[in-house]
Amino acid sequence: MEDEIRIPIEADEDLVTARAEARAMAERLGFPRPDPTLIATAISEVARNIVVHVGKGEIVLRPLQEADRYGLVVIARDRGPGIRNVEAALRDAYSGRGGLGLGLPGARRLMDDFEIESAADTGTTVTMRKWRFRDELARLREERRRLA
Amino acid sequence: MSVAILRQGDYLVASIQSDLTDSEVVALRYELAELVGRQRARGIVIDVTALDVIDSFVARSLRAIVLTVALRGAVTVVAGIQPDVAIAMVQFRLNLEPLRAALDLDAAIALLDRLTRGDAVDGG
Amino acid sequence: MTDHPKTEEERMDEEPDRSEEAGSLLQELVAYLRDNRTELREEWARRISEAELLDVMSDEEIFSEATAVYDNYVDALETGSIETLQTYARELSERIIPRGVETHEVLGIVLLLRDVLARSLFAKYQNDAELLNRILDSYEPAANRIAVTVGVSFVEERERVIHEQQETLRELSTPVLQLRDRLLILPIIGILDSARARQLTEQLLGAIRDNRATVVVIDITGVATIDRTVANHLVQTVEASRLMGASTILTGLSSEIAQTLVDLDVDLGMMKTVGDLQGGLEEAERLAGYRGPDPAGDVES
Numbered sequence: 001m002e003d004e005i006r007i008p009i010e011a012d013e014d015l016v017t018a019r020a021e022a023r024a025m026a027e028r029l030g031f032p033r034p035d036p037t038l039i040a041t042a043i044s045e046v047a048r049n050i051v052v053h054v055g056k057g058e059i060v061l062r063p064l065q066e067a068d069r070y071g072l073v074v075i076a077r078d079r080g081p082g083i084r085n086v087e088a089a090l091r092d093a094y095s096g097r098g099g100l101g102l103g104l105p106g107a108r109r110l111m112d113d114f115e116i117e118s119a120a121d122t123g124t125t126v127t128m129r130k131w132r133f134r135d136e137l138a139r140l141r142e143e144r145r146r147l148a
Numbered sequence: 149m150s151v152a153i154l155r156q157g158d159y160l161v162a163s164i165q166s167d168l169t170d171s172e173v174v175a176l177r178y179e180l181a182e183l184v185g186r187q188r189a190r191g192i193v194i195d196v197t198a199l200d201v202i203d204s205f206v207a208r209s210l211r212a213i214v215l216t217v218a219l220r221g222a223v224t225v226v227a228g229i230q231p232d233v234a235i236a237m238v239q240f241r242l243n244l245e246p247l248r249a250a251l252d253l254d255a256a257i258a259l260l261d262r263l264t265r266g267d268a269v270d271g272g
Numbered sequence: 273m274t275d276h277p278k279t280e281e282e283r284m285d286e287e288p289d290r291s292e293e294a295g296s297l298l299q300e301l302v303a304y305l306r307d308n309r310t311e312l313r314e315e316w317a318r319r320i321s322e323a324e325l326l327d328v329m330s331d332e333e334i335f336s337e338a339t340a341v342y343d344n345y346v347d348a349l350e351t352g353s354i355e356t357l358q359t360y361a362r363e364l365s366e367r368i369i370p371r372g373v374e375t376h377e378v379l380g381i382v383l384l385l386r387d388v389l390a391r392s393l394f395a396k397y398q399n400d401a402e403l404l405n406r407i408l409d410s411y412e413p414a415a416n417r418i419a420v421t422v423g424v425s426f427v428e429e430r431e432r433v434i435h436e437q438q439e440t441l442r443e444l445s446t447p448v449l450q451l452r453d454r455l456l457i458l459p460i461i462g463i464l465d466s467a468r469a470r471q472l473t474e475q476l477l478g479a480i481r482d483n484r485a486t487v488v489v490i491d492i493t494g495v496a497t498i499d500r501t502v503a504n505h506l507v508q509t510v511e512a513s514r515l516m517g518a519s520t521i522l523t524g525l526s527s528e529i530a531q532t533l534v535d536l537d538v539d540l541g542m543m544k545t546v547g548d549l550q551g552g553l554e555e556a557e558r559l560a561g562y563r564g565p566d567p568a569g570d571v572e573s
Contacts, residue, residue, distance in 0.1 A: 012169040019167060019201050033474065034232035037200060041236045044203040048170065103204040106240035135428070135435040139467065227517075231477035234512035250517040251484055259517075 002028065004062035009050045009076075018047045018059050025061050026072055031132055038110040039072060039130050045103035046076035046126045053102075054080030054123070064129065068138040071112075071131040079123035086118055151176050153183060158190040159260055161253065164198050173209045181216045189222050191260035195253055197228030207242040214246045223263045224248065227256035298410045302350040304396065305389060313342050316381075316388045323384065325377045329368070337364065341422075345385060349414050354421045361425035369426075369433055378426045379419070386415045447472065448479035451553070455560045456485045456518075461494030469505035476509060480518045487560040488513055491549050493524030500536045510543045519559060520544070523552030 005025060007018050022043040026036035043059065050057035057078030064071035083089050089102050104126070108114040113129035133139035150172050153162045160183055162176065180192060194210065196202065202210075214224040227250045229237070237244065248263075250256035305312065317338050320326060326334055340360065348357040365378075393411060397404040451457045458476055476488065490506070492498075498506070510520040522545045525533075530545075546552035557563045 012171050016167045016169055023200060034235045037230075037232035037236050038239065040201045041203050041240065044201055044205075048203070048205060051170075106204055106242065109239055109241060110236060135431045226515075229515045231474065231481060231512070231516065234477060234515040235473065235508070237515060238508045238511045244511075244515065247515075249515045251481065251486075252517075255484065255486070255517050 002063055004060055007047075007059045007061070009047050009057045009059055009078075010055070012051065015044055015047045015051065018043050022061060022072075022074065025063070026130070029063055029070060029072060031072070031130070035130060035132070039074070042107040042110040042128055043074055043076075045107040046074070046128070049102050049104075049124075049126075050076060050078045050080075054078040057123075064131075068142075069131045069133045071129050074111075074126075074128045076126040076128075077123065078125075082120045082122070082124055083116075083118040084120075086116055090116070151179075153179065155187065155189070156193075156257065158264070159257065160184065160187065160189045160192040161195065162192060163195040166198055167200060168206075170205055173206060177209055177213055177216070180213055181220070184217050184220045184222050190264045191223045191225065192217055193225050193227050193250075193253060193256040193260065195227045195256075196233075197230070197252070199233065200230070202229065202233050202237055202242075204240070204242060207237065207244065211243070211246055214248075223260060225250050225256040225259050225263075227251070227253050297407055298349065298414075301393070301407060301411060302346055304393075305346045305349070308392065309342065309346075312388055312392055313338055315392075316342070316385050319384045319388060320381055323380060325380050325384075326373060328371050328373060337368075340364075341381075341385065345418055348418050348421075349411075352414070354417065357418060357421055358425055361422045362429055365426045365429035369430055375423075375427060375430065379423050382419045382422045386419055389415070448476055450479075450483050450485075451489070452557070452560070452562060454484060454486045455489070455556055455562070456480065456483060456487070457489040457491060457553075457556075459491045459494065464492075464495050464498055464502050466501050466505065469502050469509070473505065473509045473512065477512060477516060480513060480516050485518050487556045488518050488520045489549075489552050489556045490520060490522050491524045491552065492522065492529065493526075493549060495524075495529070496526070498529055498532060503533055503536055507543065521546055521552045521556050521559070523547070523549045 002025075005021055007021055008014065009018065019040045023036045023040040026039045031039070047059055050059075057076065057080070060073075060075040060077070062073045062075070064073055083102075089104050090108065091105065104116070107126075107128065111128040112131050113127070115127045116124070117127075118124040133142065150166055150168055151162055151164050153160055155161075160180070162180060164176075168176070180194075183189065184192060192213075194213065199206070210226060217224050225248045229249060248259065250259050317334060320334060320338070329337070341364070344357050344360045348354055368378075390408070390411065393407055394404065397407055447460070448456055448458050456476070456479055458472065458479075460472065464472075476490075479485065480488065490509070506522070510522070513520050520543060522543055525545055525547065544555065546555055554563070
């Protein structure tokens with residue numbers, strides 16, 4: 001099983017790299033379409049936030065393996081001033097109450113798990129995961145569980 | 149070069165060759181705004197076939213191009229959005245309202261022909 | 273010599289000593305199984321043929337797999353770790369499933385091995401019933417764990433293969449039909465769940481690209497109910513189609529589904545809906561330019 005990939009995010013060009021690496025890893029792991037594109041798009045958002053709002057950070061891509069499913073986790077980290085109002089950041093811009101234009105709600109919609117930690121002294125860490133079930137039965141079990 | 153802009157009749161065709169950095173997207177915006185005015189183009193096609201990802205920034209920029217170009221009396225059609233990219237854009241819930249889309253360059257030109265027929269230009 | 277099986281209390285009293293003892297017993301056991309590898313493996317292979325298992329495999333193949341299984345089995349007994357065994361079991365399953373080996377055969381041969389080894393332990397330690405008991409106390413749980421591991425790995429691999437085959441079948445059966453040049457119809461019949469909706473979207477968008485379609489008719493006459501998730505999928509499909517230059521007409525909405533959509537407050541946005549398929553097709557042909565100019569004068573999507 002492959003190891004994690006770290007991508008320093010400091011400039012414009014790094015977004016191109018991050019998108020490409022994310023897509024490549026998703027494809028290597030066997031994610032079916034359109035997942036590699038969804039993952040790459042979500043990464044583009046969080047990577048841009050780092051460049052535009054902080055200037056420097058990193059993105060870590062790591063494969064995940066569980067009995068029933070396999071996945072990919074994206075950790076986008078910076079040591080910037082933090083997001084003062086995380087709740088607002090997760091709100092949609094067009095809903096009228098104005099999000100912060102950080103693209104986070106959209107990224108969250110593309111991924112399965114989404115967590116964000118942000119504080120003035122420690123910076124911001126966004127963790128997102130995308131999963132795929134190994135077989136039909138496991139997927140059905142999960143869907144049933146979620147609906148219950 | 150990341151974007152090739154060519155003239156085709158009354159139209160400008162901007163072909164994006166590869167994944168663009170944000171600066172290149174911004175540069176494209178300004179260049180198109182300027183060229184439309186200078187060349188009095190009636191329509192532009194932005195061919196995004198080569199884009200694997202269209203995120204919120206690119207989408208915002210495309211929207212901005214549509215509106216800016218419209219102020220100069222021209223219509224924009226985005227061509228070549230890939231199926232997976234379309235799914236991602238829609239799932240992301242990007243605001244895509246003013247965007248006119250066509251499957252590819254040929255369809256885009258045909259659409260521009262219809263839209264600019266008789267000099268009646270649709271505002272959007 | 274004890275003449276009764278130990279009670280739970282007696283077992284627990286002995287616990288601290290037992291684990292050390294059990295450890296060295298296990299080592300003795302493993303050493304014995306390794307030393308007698310050849311005979312035991314042969315006995316096992318003989319019983320496999322007797323039971324007429326693995327008849328799709330040749331003798332050489334059975335021998336070679338039997339060797340690997342035996343060694344992995346003993347290793348698993350020794351280390352208590354089933355990870356290597358799991359990996360091997362998955363690989364083995366990958367090899368034999370296409371050959372047509374079935375679940376009962378795999379369980380059968382693993383249980384036969386367990387029995388062959390157990391019997392040889394009986395034979396070896398038959399003069400010391402107490403020692404035999406303790407050896408079996410070590411052996412049985414480990415052997416059972418191994419049987420379960422191999423069995424489960426096989427079944428999981430089998431499920432995965434079946435699922436893959438189903439996926440392939442699903443992909444091959446294209447529900448998107450080209451009605452006329454640039455006009456596609458996607459009739460949806462039966463239960464529409466999230467996974468199926470996602471797959472239909474991919475197929476539809478691919479068909480739009482391949483057929484250069486400008487109009488799509490999605491007919492849901494054959495769908496009884498839809499929930500919010502599926503309704504949203506439909507909306508997303510329509511929007512994605514628009515991004516590829518195709519406009520969509522939704523036909524065949526039952527009044528129940530129409531009501532559901534209203535109740536769910538689903539944003540049908542710019543999607544055109546027409547009650548019956550016939551009407552929808554006519555509208556589609558108009559949009560695609562087959563029936564002359566649209567009365568409303570606007571041919572755009």
